[in-house]
């Protein structure tokens with residue numbers, strides 16, 4: 001029953017590719033190239049080495065808005081570099097060689113992968129000057145491995161002191177993974193949970209992706225998609241008690257993966273790719289976001305097509321896209337004041353076909369709206 005239902009999902013995705021091929025006659029549009037695993041997945045322990053490290057983060061390293069060919073608008077673009085902290089992945093317990101991560105991940109910590117049945121061991125080294133933790137969503141843990149502070153403390157990984165190291169053990173149980181009919185992988189957040197609101201705004205957040213064993217490659221990634229992107233929709237609040245009222249709005253950084261005004265790099269794909277978008281959000285009441293893809297539609301949670309996914313604080317959603325419309329397209333929050341404050345970027349579907357849309361005029365004066 002489970003296998004049958006899962007197979008229906010796969011057929012649906014394949015049918016979408018086929019439909020695109022019929023409509024546009026693109027060359028070289030391949031059917032899903034990785035059939036469901038021939039041999040059963042053998043669950044095992046995956047070890048990750050994560051350090052928390054201080055850094056200076058620039059919300060707009062390009063120093064301009066490339067989407068609308070303009071300088072960064074005030075008040076948000078006046079100051080773009082802030083002191084932050086990040087989770088950084090290393091290759092082993094010496095914490096010397098970093099594991100490179102794609103540019104599009106931005107401020108997000110490493111993507112931790114698990115397959116249902118696996119055990120995750122996360123060796124956490126706190127290289128900052130403040131106590132921190134890693135609290136995971138979706139996986140099973142004992143109290144010491146919850147990564148959250150209580151009073152009285154539970155010990156273990158509640159709060160890892162400056163310079164300290166703790167190894168978290170998390171189990172990827174069936175409830176961590178997708179149900180039949182859902183996409184073959186799903187996304188969960190992790191973040192520091194000692195002073196959680198402050199630590200998320202500092203940048204200590206990342207994702208766990210859990211894959212159905214029937215569709216897992218050996219590295220844990222789902223075998224029925226070509227590429228995956230994760231976007232975090234979060235208004236980083238850089239205000240402190242010392243911030244005057246006149247600068248409060250300027251310090252609200254409306255960002256996607258820690259970049260605003262089109263500065264998030266690397267959202268590129270090829271025509272015919274089956275693209276999985278993991279969409280997450282955090283923050284507070286103002287962090288109700290409506291990510292909107294121009295140019296394509298998204299199969300949301302394997303249920304229905306839309307070109308918008310609604311998220312609120314700690315939402316974790318999956319959208320599948322068949323990239324069949326070549327061009328460079330907007331991806332933006334559809335909440336009015338969020339998009340005007342810079343919560344947008346472009347993604348590019350490379351390949352032959354109609355040329356990318358070009359703005360006829362660039363009237364960026366008072367009252368101007370690009371959307």
Ligand SMILES: [Cu+2]
Pocket residue numbers: 287288289290333334335338339343
């Ligand atoms: Cu928004």
